[in-house]
Amino acid sequence: MTTHLTSPTAPGWFAGLGVGPGQPGLLPVASLDVLRGADVIYAPRSRVSQASVALAALRDLDFPAGRVQEVEFLMDGDDDRIGGHYAALAEQIAGQQRQGLNVAYLTIGDAMTYSTLGYLVSALRRAAPDLPRRVLPGVTSYAAAAALTGFPLGEGRERVLILPCPDDLAALRADIASHDVVVLMKVGRRLPAVLDLLSDLGLLGRCALAHRLGLDGEVILPSLESLRSETLPGETLPSGPDAARLGYLSVLLIRGERPGRFA
Numbered sequence: 664m665t666t667h668l669t670s671p672t673a674p675g676w677f678a679g680l681g682v683g684p685g686q687p688g689l690l691p692v693a694s695l696d697v698l699r700g701a702d703v704i705y706a707p708r709s710r711v712s713q714a715s716v717a718l719a720a721l722r723d724l725d726f727p728a729g730r731v732q733e734v735e736f737l738m739d740g741d742d743d744r745i746g747g748h749y750a751a752l753a754e755q756i757a758g759q760q761r762q763g764l765n766v767a768y769l770t771i772g773d774a775m776t777y778s779t780l781g782y783l784v785s786a787l788r789r790a791a792p793d794l795p796r797r798v799l800p801g802v803t804s805y806a807a808a809a810a811l812t813g814f815p816l817g818e819g820r821e822r823v824l825i826l827p828c829p830d831d832l833a834a835l836r837a838d839i840a841s842h843d844v845v846v847l848m849k850v851g852r853r854l855p856a857v858l859d860l861l862s863d864l865g866l867l868g869r870c871a872l873a874h875r876l877g878l879d880g881e882v883i884l885p886s887l888e889s890l891r892s893e894t895l896p897g898e899t900l901p902s903g904p905d906a907a908r909l910g911y912l913s914v915l916l917i918r919g920e921r922p923g924r925f926a
């Protein structure tokens with residue numbers, strides 16, 4: 664009698680990749696290798712955008728684009744809703760891994776900096792602790808902005824603060840006073856008010872802004888003085904639709920009261 668042994672399918676891997684903020688070519692070489700070996704590539708897209716920003720960062724690269732599946736990403740809302748969303752996605756990915764498929768998940772900028780990948784990795788850890796998974800880092804939006812504008816992110820023992828823009832401008836004023844450099848992410852609709860604050864503090868010339876890095880409509884300002892010079896004496900800083908729009912997908916680099924050593 665012959666016995667047939669069926670070998671179980673080896674599980675595939677999961678890899679979370681930071682693809683950089685949008686400029687082509689900022690994907691680490693190791694991540695490109697991983698991407699080329701993936702059977703399924705998840706590209707998160709926000710409900711309000713037409714296309715995945717993460718996918719735009721991969722343009723011009725040679726990888727199996729036919730394997731991309733866009734998924735809606737969820738950042739805001741109550742914890743139960745977010746938890747449920749990523750638990751369901753983790754179950755789906757774990758199922759694919761058990762079928763032997765290799766799965767990549769793209770995130771803009773760095774993989775673990777203010778990224779939904781953190782939720783997904785936790786959900787995968789709970790859903791499938793036995794399955795292989797890893798995360799490869801990427802270039803953050805603020806690292807790219809600093810490089811493009813020649814803005815040092817801390818010299819010597821300077822204190823650098825990275826935070827999402829608060830609604831409370833008094834809190835932001837205190838943060839600027841207690842740090843040498845402040846990196847402001849998720850500025851959004853608060854930009855006009857932040858510009859007013861920076862103008863009051865006399866810091867506009869020491870700040871840089873990068874909007875939609877590497878994407879259509881990109882704006883890079885190594886100084887914000889130009890925003891002031893466009894306003895008439897006695898007028899407040901731009902607060903119309905343009906200034907409001909400029910805040911979205913933007914990172915603001917602020918140098919506080921103390922000038923840099925070589926400024």
Ligand SMILES: C[S@@+](CC[C@H](N)C(=O)[O-])C[C@H]1O[C@@H](n2cnc3c(N)ncnc32)[C@H](O)[C@@H]1O
Binds near residue numbers: 771772775804875912
């Ligand atoms: C959800 S966080 C993602 C951060 C990202 N993981 C990183 O490492 O920069 C979104 C924020 O990142 C910044 N950001 C991401 N992509 C950007 C881009 N292409 N241009 C300017 N800012 C960007 C903005 O501050 C935006 O509000």
